[in-house]
Amino acid sequence: MTRSIRWSLTTLATAALLAACNxxxxxxxxxxxxxxxxxxxAAAQSRWKTAEPAEAQPxxxxxxxxxxxxxxxxxxxxxxxxxxxxxxxxxxxxARALLGSAEADRSLQLNAQAGVTRQKLSAVEASxxxxxxxxxxxxxxAGLGASYEVDLFQRVANGVRAAEADAQASEATMRSxxxxxxxxxxxxxxxxxxxxxxxxxxxxxxxxxxQTLGLxxxxxxxxxxxxxxxxxxxxxxxxTRAELQAAQGERRRAEQALALxxxxxxxxxxxxxxxxxxxxxxxQVPAGLPSALLERRPDVAAAQARMMSANxxxxxxxxxxxPALVLTAQGGQASTELxxxxxxxxxxWLVSAVLNLPIIDGGRNRAAITRSEAALDESVADYxxxxxxAFGDVEGQLSGLSSTREQxxxxxxxxxxxxxxxxxxxxxxxxxEDSYLTLIDAQRSLLSAERQAVQLRGAWVGQTVALVRALGxxx
Numbered sequence: 001m002t003r004s005i006r007w008s009l010t011t012l013a014t015a016a017l018l019a020a021c022n023x024x025x026x027x028x029x030x031x032x033x034x035x036x037x038x039x040x041x042a043a044a045q046s047r048w049k050t051a052e053p054a055e056a057q058p059x060x061x062x063x064x065x066x067x068x069x070x071x072x073x074x075x076x077x078x079x080x081x082x083x084x085x086x087x088x089x090x091x092x093x094x095a096r097a098l099l100g101s102a103e104a105d106r107s108l109q110l111n112a113q114a115g116v117t118r119q120k121l122s123a124v125e126a127s128x129x130x131x132x133x134x135x136x137x138x139x140x141x142a143g144l145g146a147s148y149e150v151d152l153f154q155r156v157a158n159g160v161r162a163a164e165a166d167a168q169a170s171e172a173t174m175r176s177x178x179x180x181x182x183x184x185x186x187x188x189x190x191x192x193x194x195x196x197x198x199x200x201x202x203x204x205x206x207x208x209x210x211q212t213l214g215l216x217x218x219x220x221x222x223x224x225x226x227x228x229x230x231x232x233x234x235x236x237x238x239x240t241r242a243e244l245q246a247a248q249g250e251r252r253r254a255e256q257a258l259a260l261x262x263x264x265x266x267x268x269x270x271x272x273x274x275x276x277x278x279x280x281x282x283x284q285v286p287a288g289l290p291s292a293l294l295e296r297r298p299d300v301a302a303a304q305a306r307m308m309s310a311n312x313x314x315x316x317x318x319x320x321x322x323p324a325l326v327l328t329a330q331g332g333q334a335s336t337e338l339x340x341x342x343x344x345x346x347x348x349w350l351v352s353a354v355l356n357l358p359i360i361d362g363g364r365n366r367a368a369i370t371r372s373e374a375a376l377d378e379s380v381a382d383y384x385x386x387x388x389x390a391f392g393d394v395e396g397q398l399s400g401l402s403s404t405r406e407q408x409x410x411x412x413x414x415x416x417x418x419x420x421x422x423x424x425x426x427x428x429x430x431x432x433e434d435s436y437l438t439l440i441d442a443q444r445s446l447l448s449a450e451r452q453a454v455q456l457r458g459a460w461v462g463q464t465v466a467l468v469r470a471l472g473x474x475x
Contacts, residue, residue, distance in 0.1 A: 023153050023322070024161070024315025028307055028380050062468055063186050065283040066461075070274075071189050074262060078185045081263030085181055088174040095163075095170035102163035105149065105156045113332065114142045140341045143332015143348070150327065155319035158312045165309035172302035175473075179298060181261065183469035187462050188258040190276065194458030195251035197275035201454060202244040205447050209237040212443075216436065229436040236440055240447075276457055285467050287398060293390055296472030303379070303386035310372070310379040317372040320365045323357040393470035400463045404456060411453050418446040 063075055079085065120136040123129065151157055213233040219225045259269035294300055331349040335341045358365060425442035428434040 023155075023318035024158050024312055025376075028311055028376065062473055063182060063465075066186070067281050068189075071186060074185055074189055074258070075182060077262045077264075078181055079178075082181055082261060083263055085174075085177055088177040092167070092170045092174050095167040099160070099163040099167045102156075102160045105159065106151070109147045111145050112143075113145060116140050137336055139334060139336055140338050141332060141334045142341060143330060143334075145328070145330045147326060147328045150325040152325055153319040153322040155316055155324065158315035158319065162309045162312035162316060165305045165312060169302045169305035169309065172298045172305060176298035176302060179469060179473040182473070183465050185258070185261050186465045188254060188261055189271075190458060190461045190465070192251060192254045192258060192271055193274055193276040194454060194461075195247060195254055196273045197454045197457070198247045198451060199244065199251055199273070200275045201447075201450055202240060202247055205443075206237070206240045206244055208443070209233070209240050212439075213237050215430075224432070225436065232436055232440060236443075276454070276461070278453075278457065280457060280461060282461055282464050285464055285471070287394060287467075288471065290391065290394075293394060293471065294387060297386075297390045298472065300383075300386045300390055303383040307376070307379040307383045310376040314369070314372045314376050317365070317369045320358065320368065323355050326354050326356070328352045328354070390470070394467070397463055397467040397470050401460070401467060404460050404463060408453075408456050408460070411449060411456055415446075415449040415453055418442070418449040422446040 061072075061075070063071055116138065118136055118138045121134055123132040123134060126132075126134055128134065149156060213230075213236075216225055216230050216233045220227070220230050255269070255271050256266035258271065259266045262269065329349070329351045331347075333341050333343075333346040334348050335343065335346040340346055422442040422445070425434060425439045429436060429439040
């Protein structure tokens with residue numbers, strides 16, 4: 001075996017051994033206190049299981065569980081036209097392109113070169129006596145060049161890992177944006193429908209006030225009631241009209257907010273009035289296991305991917321302290337005459353193996369390592385915060401739903417009593433047994449109970465949507 005062959009094999013063996021060295025630290029382990037069950041969900045009392053990545057599993061069109069065709073159509077419009085979602089998709093495309101660029105560093109780089117140069121050297125540059133007159137020369141060149149970096153300390157590999165994690169984070173962020181958009185559209189839609197119910201209630205109440213005012217005006221002319229009752233009836237009618245106008249304005253603003261979510265200008269969008277019915281279908285959403293939440297929340301997945309990216313960046317920064325081996329080769333033709341460019345005598349080649357080791361850099365590489373380690377610490381803290389926020393979101397929505405159900409029972413009881421009271425007060429007033437003050441007080445109590453019942457229905461639907469969002473968009 002010749003010396004050159006032994007040297008080549010030794011070099012390759014050494015390079016292969018060094019390529020196994022990874023300067024990245026071990027994957028960070030964020031300390032998490034995962035609860036066995038949700039405090040606000042007794043149904044979640046079951047065995048705890050180890051969380052496994054499931055972020056990419058299909059969510060499905062969860063809003064179809066509400067059985068509302070108009071909501072289905074609005075979700076489709078938002079998916080195709082919302083600018084925020086389009087921007088998130090563009091960021092994913094850019095992240096994937098950066099991943100492709102990072103992966104290219106693993107490959108052999110090959111390029112072709114061709115050109116012509118014309119040059120006149122001085123006598124000194126050409127190693128000729130001073131005063132020698134030299135003619136300009138034209139050199140034609142054509143060839144191939146190749147280079148490859150032997151990834152001794154995983155600089156390239158860590159760069160690819162970081163880019164992969166960045167792409168995963170970008171994709172998870174887009175899913176988070178899509179989920180937020182879906183939930184916002186559903187909540188805005190049901191807010192409009194709730195306000196339609198409020199407007200309908202106030203319209204009917206205003207009609208009742210006008211009828212009552214007409215009755216009082218007749219009784220006033222007959223001398224059966226005082227001017228005070230007439231003034232109170234007029235004031236109640238005006239107050240109810242003002243409440244109706246305020247509700248109509250709030251409804252217009254909610255419709256405009258929905259239009260923006262759909263990627264439309266408010267002037268180009270209109271939603272027909274459709275009051276939220278008392279028997280609106282609201283699906284029961286099981287909270288599931290807390291460990292499953294870490295698998296489903298896209299924002300948690302994005303935070304975890306960013307943590308993995310920061311970990312790989314630490315390895316990439318550390319590798320700058322160690323040697324970098326670059327193999328290059330060039331071959332081609334060079335001639336002063338174009339006709340002789342591809343002659344055998346015009347051949348030229350060059351092979352090199354360059355080992356570059358930083359010695360003095362003024363502390364630049366150490367500073368880069370410190371910066372990347374600080375970024376890793378920050379990403380670990382952000383991941384823990386994302387997990388805590390996820391658990392807090394679910395507990396908060398479960399608590400809100402529980403409170404809404406309890407209120408609904410009390411309001412139903414109050415609503416029944418208020419209707420009986422208003423009916424009795426109306427009969428007694430018409431019979432002249434009670435004052436108008438007693439009647440209007442009973443009617444105000446009824447309006448308050450009815451309005452609270454409508455708002456609770458809207459809150460129930462909105463909190464259910466919020467719980468779906470908190471759980472990661474499905475169950």
